[in-house]
Amino acid sequence: MGNFYSAGRDPIFYSHHANVDRTWSIWKSLSINNKDFTDKDFLNTYFYFYDENAQPVKIYVRDVLDTKKMGYDYQPQDLPWLKSKPTPKRNRLPKPLKKVFSTVKNVVIEYCKKHVESTAAKSSSTEDSCSSTANTSTNEELKKWDSEF
Known part of the structure; x- marks a missing residue:
């Protein structure tokens, strides 16, 4: 067609x-x-x-x-x-939005904290003599954590 x-x-x-x-x-x-x-x-x-x-x-x-x-x-x-109407499912109660929002908020906070800690670790490692090795290690750890997150 x-x-x-x-x-x-x-x-x-x-x-x-x-x-x-x-x-x-x-x-x-x-x-x-x-x-x-x-x-x-x-x-x-x-x-x-x-x-x-x-x-x-x-x-x-x-x-x-x-x-x-x-x-x-x-x-x-x-x-x-x-004239028929669907029968509502009585065994499924909706999740309270407050709980959903607090769960999402906690996940966002965890994500942000990890990235702030990583940035702080990078800046403190720049004062060390092996800063490039420390930065690479921190970047790899953060990437691994992000992929698992």
Whole structure:
């Protein structure tokens, strides 16, 4: 159905569009307020299709909105799902947001402390004579801690 010019030859095309028409028909039957569009620009929009003789045929939107006018209708069906509501799960209580926020806050604080300590360790090691070795060691430890975090 990905190619507009050959979509009508795709076997799923008819079942897909039949289901769209059926859904539209059900929706219109649910309320007297559910009606076809009345905008003249929409209704006067047309498309070209090809008939069985490969001749182009101009089809207006207004001519294909009513399935009965096109020679078919859908069998009325019960809609038990229409008035049903999902049953809430009573065994799952939501986590209090305070607890979630405090957990996240504690993790953020732990992360920040580790990075502050690492920075402090780097700055104190610059005073040592082997500062480049100490900095490398501290950087590697922090990277390892970050990956495990």
